[in-house]
Amino acid sequence: xxxxxxxxxxxxxxxxxxxxxxxxxxxxxxxxxxxxxxxxxxxxxxxxxxxxxxxxxxxxxxxxxxxxxxxxxxxxxxxxxxxxxxxxxxxxxxxxxxxxxxxxxxxxxxxxxxxxxxxxxxxxxxxxxxxxxxxxxxxxxxxxxxxxxxxxxxxxxxxxxxxxxxxxxxxxxxxxxxxxxxxxxxxxxxxxxxxxxxxxxxxxxxxxxxxxxxxxxxxxxxxxxxxxxxxxxxxxxxxxx
Numbered sequence: 140x141x142x143x144x145x146x147x148x149x150x151x152x153x154x155x156x157x158x159x160x161x162x163x164x165x166x167x168x169x170x171x172x173x174x175x176x177x178x179x180x181x182x183x184x185x186x187x188x189x190x191x192x193x194x195x196x197x198x199x200x201x202x203x204x205x206x207x208x209x210x211x212x213x214x215x216x217x218x219x220x221x222x223x224x225x226x227x228x229x230x231x232x233x234x235x236x237x238x239x240x241x242x243x244x245x246x247x248x249x250x251x252x253x254x255x256x257x258x259x260x261x262x263x264x265x266x267x268x269x270x271x272x273x274x275x276x277x278x279x280x281x282x283x284x285x286x287x288x289x290x291x292x293x294x295x296x297x298x299x300x301x302x303x304x305x306x307x308x309x310x311x312x313x314x315x316x317x318x319x320x321x322x323x324x325x326x327x328x329x330x331x332x333x334x335x336x337x338x339x340x341x342x343x344x345x346x347x348x349x350x351x352x353x354x355x356x357x358x359x360x361x362x363x364x365x366x367x368x369x370x371x372x373x374x375x376x377x378x379x380x
């Protein structure tokens with residue numbers, strides 16, 4: 140009887156120790172696993188920040204170089220032919236040469252002081268006025284106009300572009316602009332730059348978190364839940380950073 144009692148106590152004690160061990164081990168494993176997952180997500184989010192900066196720098200460098208060129212083109216001596224309506228087509232030939240030389244994805248346009256199209260880097264066979272969406276040139280300031288439907292005749296249906304716009308000054312006076320130079324960049328080219336490294340990305344407008352464009356991903360809706368660490372698109376979960 141005593142032996143059986145002793146064995147019973149040993150069994151209960153052993154089961155209790157095993158139970159305590161299992162509970163402690165499980166809780167420790169859960170804590171370790173949770174910490175590991177959190178650390179992994181933070182590491183991935185940090186890596187995403189570097190990727191985002193690389194993509195941003197790529198696009199910024201492109202538009203920075205284009206802005207520098209546009210300001211230089213607006214000061215070319217040939218632009219003074221605006222006064223003659225580019226009757227000798229020197230401005231038109233220059234724009235074509237610049238377009239080809241710099242491998243521009245979009246087009247370049249010159250409008251006179253009355254906002255009438257004077258020359259373009261591609262043939263336009265009708266009278267065109269400076270579209271209101273591009274009528275933003277202010278003194279010496281180069282202006283950037285965000286994504287909008289291409290307002291020029293002959294543009295592909297539904298094509299959306301961004302535009303850089305600079306005032307043109309005469310060489311013999313520097314106060315009042317004699318015209319406006321507009322260079323367009325297809326929105327698809329911006330998307331291609333965003334997707335150049337092959338990594339999926341969504342460009343989101345800050346403030347309302349509205350997705351503007353996506354590369355290698357479908358835009359998931361009207362807004363992006365930026366507070367969430369993950370993003371589900373087409374049934375696949377992505378780390379968001």
